[in-house]
Each structure stands twice: as C-alpha cells, then as structure tokens.
Amino acid sequence: MIVLVGSEKGGVGKSTIAAHAAVRLAMTNKPTILVDADPQSTSWSWAEARKRHQPEAAKVDSQQMTGDIRPGIESLAASYGHIVIDCGGADSVALRSGMMIAHRLIIPSKVARRDLETLRHVSTLVLTANEKREASEQSPLLARVVFNMTRALPNFWSRIDAARATVESMGLGVSKYPIVDRVSYDDSQYQGGTVFDGNHDPKAFEEMERVLKSLLRKEQPE
Template structure:
C-alpha cells in the first residue's frame, strides 16, 4: 500500500504524520519505506538527527517522476509512505498519482478548511488517470475545547471526502519528536502514541484490510 500525505498549505503537519505513520507500520513488523518528496527535506532531516538507526528507511525522492520511479524501489518493501511538497507542482501531482490512499492533514481553522480545496482538486485530477485512488481528511493539531475543533467535521463535509474519526491533538511531545524520534519512542504509553496507533487502524479500515 502506498500512502501519501498531501496538503498544498505549508505547516499542516504532513512530515510529522508521515514519520509517525511509517513508524506505526514498522512496529507491526512490516517493511515500510518513507519517501521524502518534499524539497524542504523535513523527513530526511529527521532521520539525520537521530543518534541511532531509524526504525524504517527514509529516502529523498523530490522528482517529477515519483509515480514511475517508485515501483522498482518498493520491491523490497510491504508499504510506503510519501511526504509531499506544500504547493502545486509536478512533484505533488506525481506523488499523488503514485498513491493508493491520499491523506489530507487539516488543522482546525477556517483558513485550513478553505485551503483544502486546492489539494482536493489535485486529487480529483489524479483520479482521472487513476480512478482507484482513495482520499480522506485527517484532523491534525485539534484543540479539544475550541469551537472550530468541535465543528471541523461538518466544516469539511462540502468536500465529499471522508474524515477519519481518529484526530491528532496538539501535543508538546510531537514538537519534541522533531529531534529525530517519534512519540512511540519518547513516550510509548502516551495519549499521542495511542492516537498514532489509532490513525494506523483507521487507515486499515478505510482501505478494507485487516492488517498490514
């Protein structure tokens, strides 16, 4: 399965979610590759910051031909997660076209909801060439007691894409994990780690598979 995190708005949390979902898959004893298709190289920088070997390999692939290059690279892996660039570009289009599932991180703000329209249009464009591509929203950095945090699902309803029931809350431990580790390593029993594991389960359910 190839999962791409895509948002044409910067700062949506694509890199953090890509890294953490890849680790959740790796913890299930599956061979997973994280592809850094973002020229900013956030995922690659995360891997380089570690003091130990990462629990999964990270490769940079900021090319316009990702959908053509990936099949050969994935022969040794069970699954792949792609971190995409935050703008309309040939690289973003190629990464989306390579995916079986596109997850769109959206923070609970009116601007993020409006900005999601560009990403949705890019996915629709890719589906004309590859109709089997699935897509869904992931609410990221939810603040539980805020009005927009409670109303985000209805705010996204106009896009006719599912919103995963598992939301990722705004937590300090995610910021701490940017230094080369994940919340499953820093705080494996935390609510943050549980949210990531639940996100992985939600992805499995959406794709109609029982396990990785």
C-alpha cells in the same frame, strides 16, 4: 502500502504525520522507506537523524525525490513493503504524480477557516486523479483529511464538527479521529524519534496509534 501525505499548506503536520506513519508501518517488520518529495527536506533530515541516533528503533530508510515521482516509487515498490511519501505543501508535480500511484492520501489540516479553504483545490486534484485512475482500471485513491493541532477542550468539538461538515461539502472524507496539539509531537521528533519510540506521552501514543490504525487499515479508512 503506498501512503502519500500532502496538502497545499505548510506547517500543518505533514512531515510529522509522514514520520509517524513510516514508523508505524516499519513496526510491522516490512521494509519501509520514507520518501521526501518536499524541497524543505524535513522528512529526509529526520530519517537521517533516526539512522544515526536511534539504531535500535524500528528502521526507516529514506530517499529524496522531485518532479514526477511515479517511476521512482514504482521501482522502490519492488524492494519495500511500505512506502510513505512526504509531498510538501504545494500543488506540485510530485503531489499530482504521487496521487496516481498511492493507495492512501493523508491530508493534514488545521480547523481554521483559511486552512480549510485550501482543501477545495486539493479535492479537485483528488477527483481528477481518480478519474484518470478509473480510466486505467486502477483502484481509487482513498483520501482522508485529518484535523491536526486541535485542542482537547469540550467547546472545541463544535469547531471540529463544523470543519468536518465544510470539508465533506467539498467532497473530501475526514478522519473520525483528530490529533490534538501536544508538545510531545514536537519534542519526540528530535534526533529522529516519534511518540512511538520510548513511552514519554501515553496519550499522544494512543491517539496517533488510533489515527494511523484507522487510516492505514486494509478496508476503507474510518
């Protein structure tokens, strides 16, 4: 499976979710690579640290790419069962070309109004990509927004519901499962880890497992 993680905002959890998706897919024992198409190189550095510090953990290869990533991804698909692409936080050539080849697009977002507004343009990009894909008889790109860094407070649920309605009105689907703001996501990334490595925070483990299981399943994501 080719999974693209992208949005037009920085600091919303793209690299975090890309790393977790790569490890989750690597745990299925198919060769997995995390492609870093973000000039900030967060994912590449994370994967390099993982190779160095966690040789026993589920293996994730890594590579950096820029510009039109389609030919590079097509050639990686010959040797990797799973490819996760961290596309960074801009409307880039990498993001647009990635949309032409990926099976899934995960769009992390906070529920704040300003963050939601940037999704309007992402929705247009998905629509355009899907028109082109349909014209070349390719299956559609399944895109889902995932709310990240939410709060585990009962009164936050109404904010999430309102945000979901806003995003759906823009024509984008939203994952049923949000990801809560937890220090363990930040802490676990030290030296190339994730919440799937070791068992430091069972709540974060279960939450990320549920989110990714839904987003990466063969059928439509929930």
